[in-house]
Amino acid sequence: xxxxxxxxxxxxxxxxxxxxxxxxxxxxxxxxxxxxxxxxx
Amino acid sequence: xxxxxxxxxxxxxxxxxxxxxxxxxxxxxxxxxxxxxxxxxxxxxxxxxxxxxxxxxxxxxxxxxxxxxxxxxxxxxxxxxxxxxxxxxxxxxxxxxxxxxxxxxxxxxxxxxxxxxxxxxxxxxxxxxxxxxxxxxxxxxxxxxxxxxxxxxxxxxxxxxxxxxxxxxxxxxxxxxxxxxxxxxxxxxxxxxxxxxxxxxxxxxxxxxxxxxxxxxxxxxxxxxxxxxxxxxxxxxxxxxxxxxxxxxxxxxxxxxxxxxxxxxxxxxxxxxxxxxxxxxxxxxxxxxxxxxxxxxxxxxxxxxxxxxxxxxxxxxxxxxxxxxxxxxxxxxxxxxxxxxxxxxxxxxxxxxxxxxxxxxxxxxxxxxxxxxxxxxxxxxxxxxxxxx
Numbered sequence: 001x002x003x004x005x006x007x008x009x010x011x012x013x014x015x016x017x018x019x020x021x022x023x024x025x026x027x028x029x030x031x032x033x034x035x036x037x038x039x040x041x
Numbered sequence: 042x043x044x045x046x047x048x049x050x051x052x053x054x055x056x057x058x059x060x061x062x063x064x065x066x067x068x069x070x071x072x073x074x075x076x077x078x079x080x081x082x083x084x085x086x087x088x089x090x091x092x093x094x095x096x097x098x099x100x101x102x103x104x105x106x107x108x109x110x111x112x113x114x115x116x117x118x119x120x121x122x123x124x125x126x127x128x129x130x131x132x133x134x135x136x137x138x139x140x141x142x143x144x145x146x147x148x149x150x151x152x153x154x155x156x157x158x159x160x161x162x163x164x165x166x167x168x169x170x171x172x173x174x175x176x177x178x179x180x181x182x183x184x185x186x187x188x189x190x191x192x193x194x195x196x197x198x199x200x201x202x203x204x205x206x207x208x209x210x211x212x213x214x215x216x217x218x219x220x221x222x223x224x225x226x227x228x229x230x231x232x233x234x235x236x237x238x239x240x241x242x243x244x245x246x247x248x249x250x251x252x253x254x255x256x257x258x259x260x261x262x263x264x265x266x267x268x269x270x271x272x273x274x275x276x277x278x279x280x281x282x283x284x285x286x287x288x289x290x291x292x293x294x295x296x297x298x299x300x301x302x303x304x305x306x307x308x309x310x311x312x313x314x315x316x317x318x319x320x321x322x323x324x325x326x327x328x329x330x331x332x333x334x335x336x337x338x339x340x341x342x343x344x345x346x347x348x349x350x351x352x353x354x355x356x357x358x359x360x361x362x363x364x365x366x367x368x369x370x371x372x373x374x375x376x377x378x379x380x381x382x383x384x385x386x387x388x389x390x391x392x393x394x395x396x397x398x399x400x401x402x403x404x405x406x407x408x409x410x411x412x413x414x415x416x417x418x419x420x421x422x423x424x425x426x427x428x429x430x
Binding site: 006009016029040 | 119123124127130131132163164166167168169170171172174175178181182183186187190191193194231234235236263267268
């Protein structure tokens, strides 16, 4: 698997799940928090 | 349980934490989430799988039966259905609570990947460790993987919507929950706990120390910019919790190089912002007390220590921390009622004078076997008799 596969997956997740957030920065922060949070589980 | 009773307990704790005036007596705070649930006949699996309302009921009963002053924090709170949705994770729910399901899964980073982590921390976690830890993500950009992520997020929100109100209900039952507002993390503990495991990180400290330091810098930067700003000054002295892990396995030179700098930076961040924090110093930190004199004197930090001389702990570190602990779990679990009474009297003699002391166990009470009910009653009765100022 290429690493950009995971980026593409999380980009889709970001766009479909956090679309209501007002800015791109807010969406990026939300997806980073998701990744950071689940990295601990 | 009246609001006044809650307030009386909270005021007692606050005075012990702030160390500006003496409370009416030494407060008692335990980490007893698993213990209290099992003591009242439930299993932790009941709580996590089916009925989060068990917890407030158990805490209410516990406050009435034992008269604790509150909870140091709640522990092992996690949405296991989220990780299950993604096909993995480090933890599993059993009858004994959330357990590490497979220690091998803690090592999801290889030793030669430090430069990747340092270059792009979140990107590294996304691209390398997430698919290794969660099997449903391993196939890459598939519809199944996308659905797994969505389900994980949904289950996480569902869990929080049920569990978080339960925390409020525990407080309404008369139990202040003190250091449960989030988690402070040392970056080397992040590497240990979630990426390299114990064997990996201890080898890395010797074989590739600069790469570890570089990785720690980017992890600390993420924490300081993205996690810690959520923690605020709270007039009730509540705040985040900090379990320390690797420090007690380091020699003093390693502690000074790898642990103390970010430990002190994070504590100073909290002190400067009046963020009250509850620390768990795992192991025995007495060998580091000289180094730790560089922590600013303050009235915002509370700390337990698992092993060591508590009289020395308070004497050496009492201007840095409100000292919390003094009761070995082994005593609570195995000793006689009379031994518990003697232990409480001794720790009060050693640590109560002058304030700045909270009675607690030296470790979290994870299961019913960690303390006999009659011993906990003996502790609280003895505290009531001999712990008054």
